[in-house]
Amino acid sequence: MSFFQQEESDEYEDVSTVMVRNSHLDLMDQDILYHLALGSGSHDLRAMFGDVKFVCMGGTPKRMEQFAYKLMEEISYKIPTGTKLQDISRYSYRYSMYKVGPVLCISHGMGMPSVGILLHEIIKLMFHAKVVDPVFFRIGTSGGIGLEGGTVIISDEAVDGFLQPHLELQILGKLVRRSSILDKKLQWELKSLAEPDDPYPTMIGKTVCTSDFYEGQGRMDGAFCDFTEEEKMEYLEKLKANGVRNIEMESLAFAALTHHAGIKAAVVCVTLLDRLKGDQIHYPKEVLDEWQQRPQALVCRYIKKYLSKRGMILNNHCGSINVKSPRRFKLVQQESESYD
Numbered sequence: 001m002s003f004f005q006q007e008e009s010d011e012y013e014d015v016s017t018v019m020v021r022n023s024h025l026d027l028m029d030q031d032i033l034y035h036l037a038l039g040s041g042s043h044d045l046r047a048m049f050g051d052v053k054f055v056c057m058g059g060t061p062k063r064m065e066q067f068a069y070k071l072m073e074e075i076s077y078k079i080p081t082g083t084k085l086q087d088i089s090r091y092s093y094r095y096s097m098y099k100v101g102p103v104l105c106i107s108h109g110m111g112m113p114s115v116g117i118l119l120h121e122i123i124k125l126m127f128h129a130k131v132v133d134p135v136f137f138r139i140g141t142s143g144g145i146g147l148e149g150g151t152v153i154i155s156d157e158a159v160d161g162f163l164q165p166h167l168e169l170q171i172l173g174k175l176v177r178r179s180s181i182l183d184k185k186l187q188w189e190l191k192s193l194a195e196p197d198d199p200y201p202t203m204i205g206k207t208v209c210t211s212d213f214y215e216g217q218g219r220m221d222g223a224f225c226d227f228t229e230e231e232k233m234e235y236l237e238k239l240k241a242n243g244v245r246n247i248e249m250e251s252l253a254f255a256a257l258t259h260h261a262g263i264k265a266a267v268v269c270v271t272l273l274d275r276l277k278g279d280q281i282h283y284p285k286e287v288l289d290e291w292q293q294r295p296q297a298l299v300c301r302y303i304k305k306y307l308s309k310r311g312m313i314l315n316n317h318c319g320s321i322n323v324k325s326p327r328r329f330k331l332v333q334q335e336s337e338s339y340d
């Protein structure tokens with residue numbers, strides 16, 4: 001029996017809207033989500049985003065646009081002929097955001113400061129829109145530890161370079177720690193969706209999150225390097241011995257901030273190389289593009305399964321859904337531009 005069969009739908013029953021932990025927001029007459037080019041005064045956030053169930057984030061605008069179109073196909077979400085998905089945050093010139101029925105697909109840029117700013121604003125967006133129990137995913141890339149390129153890792157824990165499971169923030173000149181906890185059950189549900197035919201392994205493991213791609217990840221090919229090959233290998237072997245499967249740059253902030261907001265979240269990354277064998281990412285673009293789609297495929301299966309189980313897979317015309325569904329997905333007005 002699969003995980004999904006064992007855990008019947010009550011595990012997913014909607015129970016609460018997203019809460020922010022900031023009483024000051026109540027005193028503001030409007031909240032400008034500056035980096036999203038949205039605001040509670042300028043937009044009807046409830047009407048635009050009230051039906052969101054999943055928020056998917058990844059580094060680049062292109063990946064997230066590609067993911068949005070993949071989802072469209074998978075959940076039969078239609079937009080008017082001759083139009084294309086609109087980048088809702090295009091006027092921020094920071095992040096890109098696409099909405100496909102109940103799924104938001106957003107680029108988060110590189111590193112924890114970038115994903116942290118985005119999470120503050122997306123969590124507030126969920127709050128203003130009165131979104132009920134959303135699930136957040138990061139679909140990313142990473143360096144493998146003793147694993148070949150193309151391996152999919154579902155993070156069971158996000159830790160820093162000292163292997164500590166918390167995010168350290170400097171707030172008002174003081175160090176504040178937030179636990180970087182990810183939802184265990186969600187990890188196993190995702191793992192259960194890896195198919196025997198997938199031509200690559202999918203595994204659960206610990207993820208190290210660093211503040212830098214080069215020296216911070218023990219690379220010797222940056223502009224600077226003050227350590228030896230032996231010191232580098234000693235560190236990477238230590239990570240391996242401690243159950244670390246991959247290294248990337250966002251999971252710690254992603255896990256800590258979603259956990260602080262009480263949001264269920266998962267990090268799914270593909271490895272682009274084995275860091276025990278080298279530093280440079282030398283695979284052809286086509287190979288890397290295909291690898292990047294692997295975490296997307298897993299998350300897509302999860303979303304599809306969730307929606308199918310509730311009779312929420314969309315019908316064949318714009319934004320409508322089955323009558324069984326308790327909520328209606330909204331079609332954010334799409335641009336009247338033809339596909340490129």
Ligand SMILES: O=P(O)(O)O[C@@H]1C[C@H](O)[C@@H](CO)O1
Pocket residue numbers: 058059060109110111139140141142213248249250
């Ligand atoms: O989601 P992405 O592919 O951006 O994640 C990793 C971590 C850094 O943002 C970036 C470094 O190349 O890739």
Ligand SMILES: O=c1cc[nH]c(=O)[nH]1
Pocket residue numbers: 141142143144213217247248249272
């Ligand atoms: O080695 C890698 C590859 C992708 N992203 C990272 O942060 N590190």
